[in-house]
Amino acid sequence: MVHTGEDDLVEYGFRRVIITITAVLCAMLEIVDTTIVNVALNNMRGSLGASLTDVAWVITAYAIANVIVIPMTSWLSQQFGRRNYFAVSIIIFTVASFLCGNANNIWELVAFRFIQGLGGGALLVTAQTIITESYPVAKRGMAQAIYGMGVIVGPTLGPPLGGYIVDHFSWPYIFYINIPLGIIATLLTLSFVKSPKYGDKLKASQVDWWGIFLLTAFIGSLQYVLEHGQQDDWFNNTTIVLLSVISIFGLLLFIWRELTYKHPIVNLRVLKDTNLRVGTIMCFILGFGLYGSTFIIPIYTQSVLGWSALDAGLLLIPSSITTGIMMPFIGKMIQRGVPQAYMVAAGFLTFFFFTYWMQQVITPDSGEEHLFWPLILRGVGLGLLFVPISTLSLSTLKGKSIGEGAAFTGMMRQLGGSFGIAIITTFIARFNQEHRVNLISHLNATSFEVQKTVQELKMGFMSKGFSENEALAKAYKAIEYKVMVQSSVLSYMDIFLYLGALFLLCIPFILLIKKGKNKINPADAMH
Template sequence: MGLVLTVVVIGSVMSVLDVTIVNVALRKLSETFDAPLATIQWTATAYSLALAAVIPTAAWAMGRIGAKRTYLTALALFTLGSLLAAFAWDAGSLIAFRAVQGLGGGLLMPVGMAMVMRAADPERFGRAMALLGLPILVGPVAGPALGGWLLDAASWHWIFLVNLPVGAAALFLAARLLRPDAPRAGAPAPRLDVPGLLTLSPGLALLLYGLARGGETGDFTAPGALAPTLASLLLVAAFVRRALTVREPLLDLRLLRDRTFAVGIATLALFTCGYFGSMLLAPMYWQGVRDFSPTTAGLLVAPVGLTVGVTMQIAARRIDTASPRRLIPVGVALAALGMALTALQTGTAGVAPWRVVAAAMLMGVGAGMVLMPTMTTATRSLPKDRMAAASTALGINAQLGASVGTALCSVVLGTAGADPAGFRTAFAVAAALLAAAVLPALLLPGRSSRTA
């Protein structure tokens, strides 16, 4: 398992670093390409749309060509996209090349997670998931600071070029260390559920597009936001109907018949909505309201990522013996309290920066107690042959939660105004979303994950 974890962690660190670096760089990219911030934000949206389109294929690809080949393909696409993005000549080309990155990034997480879950000993499942969470420790801590430094000391090109040595190392190690697991010759290959793919992938992409447009314009009822959202709901409904009736669906929704998995998915959906939705707020607050440089903004965000990562390492190991129903709801409550305190601090003009950071760090303690422990609890008891489907479902769930939360926070901030009062309102909405996750969390198993 150690070799698998090494490869997966390196690849995940690269993708998490990229997302956090680009978030800090949006304002600089807007100035560089002489494009409105709303246009440059599509570099993040295009990445998300590509993720949504490719994640549903992860389980099928692993069954068709093996997890190793799928992971190598994902690494190659992400690294190629990084190279192309570094040499983008205008906002349109940058957005297109970020989509290439997204095609690779969309496979990295579910495929990597599936490989780790298959290799992990059930008795030490939490420990394995804790190590899998290391990128969440490294990325949010190093990403904002590194991104700010690269922008201030070098140029915007380096926020993408920095991925190339990491991507090359990950490709080399994956090729050398991962065991071949391609289907045996003569074994029946899984069939691609083409109707399912043609409904789910466009459905998810349209949903994210509609949410992004609604967040950008501040009006979810505008035709540009409402039409794709309604179309997405029809496509997703058609997929659900098909997935529950065909023999080999693109995504096995029967996993939700497992009560623990279903409750875990619900907890994570609400929690990621508030947690990831708030991630765009802090860099905007520090640079827009407090007028700090990208480097300073990155340094002020880094302690929160460090808190999340350290707490996650402890809590994910603890979940091997602790009661999920006791540990995870406490984490939800702490995260919601920390986010509410952040709202109060950012709403006060001229407040000392350490007070905002301290409140956000309390939220980080709660987030570390929720994210990986909930994933561990949800998947530990599933059969090994269902891990690919489970990791795909978790990937889709996380992406949708993050997109919904980002859209809601964007609309709230756009409506309330990008001033202290507006940020207070936006952080308060994120706190409410986090707090809502306590309801499904209370339905998690009452016994320790090891014996539940």
Template structure:
């Protein structure tokens, strides 16, 4: 049999129908590329949006936070929604919601309306990736899934790489409105192709009828607990560093609600006959390990994607466009390595590819600790390429391994949870790195300031040289001395920030290296028998 994921009785669950399954893989990748691209673009344009809408930078961060909260809430229940609504119908509903909300975001007259539309956009975007991965897992047989996920992975991982470049260019040459308008044609194209080419298999239609024959039974308690647990967790992670974590009653409240909801959610869903989230999957060896490793991949991918442009724009005075361009070579490297990883997954066991990929990422992160104040554009470009080399050998094997041994009916739920892992990992990674940078920058600045005592001959010599240079540029002697002191202060601030980033790269490298043995918990796939 050549169709993937056959149900009992030999019925195909493939979304390709009689068409080439690779055509379906391309079609479902379009919307995800649009969604992931939008997330990366919005981060770059945040300052411009705040200025245009007369909002403070802290207020404007809710543009990102609310999207992440809405997305994190809808992702875990998207498997259940796909089962109840119908996978194709639910997927098209998500794409249409995201596309319409993008148009509304671009037209938003003020910050409040933009935040409202971003929530709507997050609800649409959050359900897209789980549906797409479920379609791929059912459309391709196990021995070809890795190659299908390689094609899909190009959209998921390359989009954050080119996003800053596109976002910077659109923001610098047009306006921030276009970072949302650009989604509209892609969304319309995706809807048209999905309606035309993607099939809802008969077996899924029958399973849906069987599920609804006694009426729709909704696990409302589970839904509320998931919303509180993940929604509050996202607010806690995204806003915590801005509010000094547990020093803020606002952040403490959200952390407590999230923790209590999660503690109640797990036993409730395990005991429920028709859970809205199948928590049992997390307690299986294969899927549970895949979940943890995907969290680590999400942490590395999202934190470094945000970290590099931030470092370049704060410590090296790069423009948004230039910092985006420095990440482009990494995207090209990813584009070239994705197919190779997909092919390798057919010959090498996933756990060994994951160990190799994590080791490569750890070495690449350690290489970033050599960052110097005079780092060039080529240093950043090469460092990004070095980092991207390992990620294809993580994303594809994990996505493939997660579905090994799963019953066909569990595909939608598994796809939802593996995306939860990537999103939570990404939020934790970004939150931790941001916090470490803020705290360590203060620590390094205190240590550097200690070397600026009036009795220090090096400090006095630096002041004298700076003062002489400024005086030669036309500044009066008294002003030149004051300007020299200010210049030294700025220099100390930059060096402290740079050292804090180096600390983050060091900690990340060590943490990634320690996670390498975790992949050994994954089972080895059973070889396919001829004719299967």
């Protein structure tokens, strides 16, 4: 980005407050919309007459569109001017939200969700740039923290808000809620946001259409494989195999194209920077941990503990608040020159303790009080990771490269989330079967313990007025249910253990990082 003077975009007083609110609002809209749908899937299935596989596309389509548009954002802002691009993105997002609420069948809904994702992906990255550039350099650590609060709190607000709307209204309202907010955000953007002056625009003939096509093929296929792999039995399914091949070739051709074309849509040369390379890997793992744990905890509380969607969502809020409270302190520490590498290492270690603690406390009847403190620890870990990883990745980049590097970190965080959710879903299913087989093999029908339990259960059911045969059948059913619950709890325990191991393994990598200019301007870090 060619600035005609870094300070043209810095705002003060009332204008800055308005711009900050607008940008955070847009980032939140985007992120809340990623997770708000999870709670409503069952209701959508019912009213649109769709299968579970079909309805999963409501999430997949949005995610694919998001990940495709994020790497292109920096380029698109330069082509159309940032303010116009941001405003048009909000309008696309808002109009698509209205169409989603009015969809008559599942495929209409999926198509509109894809369009909504194209608008939404842009909001996230552009909001970051706008906030950053509206603050003078000295205060950019704060700007970072304000934005970070939105990004971390967003995924956790989705489920309780979705749960509340679905319980009290009907599912289209989770989309309609975006309309008034979108209109306000559009008006504020057009009135207050400025565009930096860029160099020359490209002509249509210079646009990297092949790059766009290959990026879309690679990311789209990859997302599909990740989201549908488990239910379609991975590589025993021809679609999955075909798309995996497309994804690999798409990636290789895309890399070749971007390195040889004169006006690439994604500048891969930025990755020569060691810190950015290490940072993109850490962003990936951060996404894995953030979205993975946001995904697994509500599933465990709803399917094993039988909580409502609203309660499951509320459980995660203290953890997000903790992260939010930590953000400004972390921003201050970075400004004082505390090495980010140490903070990131501490964050990964904290996350390891969180997963280890969760592994200890989850049982078929854990209560809120057992899960509260481990989740607070998760909040502390995310606080230590989010801002330092972002600033560290970009600490040795300059000028235009900063925006391009930022697009990579944003994309890797989203991809990390998709990988995390796909891998966790797969392993839960696999571990579940293994544990079930193991548990059943230990249940020897002739052993005294088992017979005693069956008798006790049978007498219990008979005392409620069931006949002997019915009571016996119910006793076996109850034991089978216990086995099922026990095996899923054991699977969740395994998942937490492996997640923890992944975070421990990251710590040595962090020590590979070159010292950037430590007093980095965190602004540059966030895009």
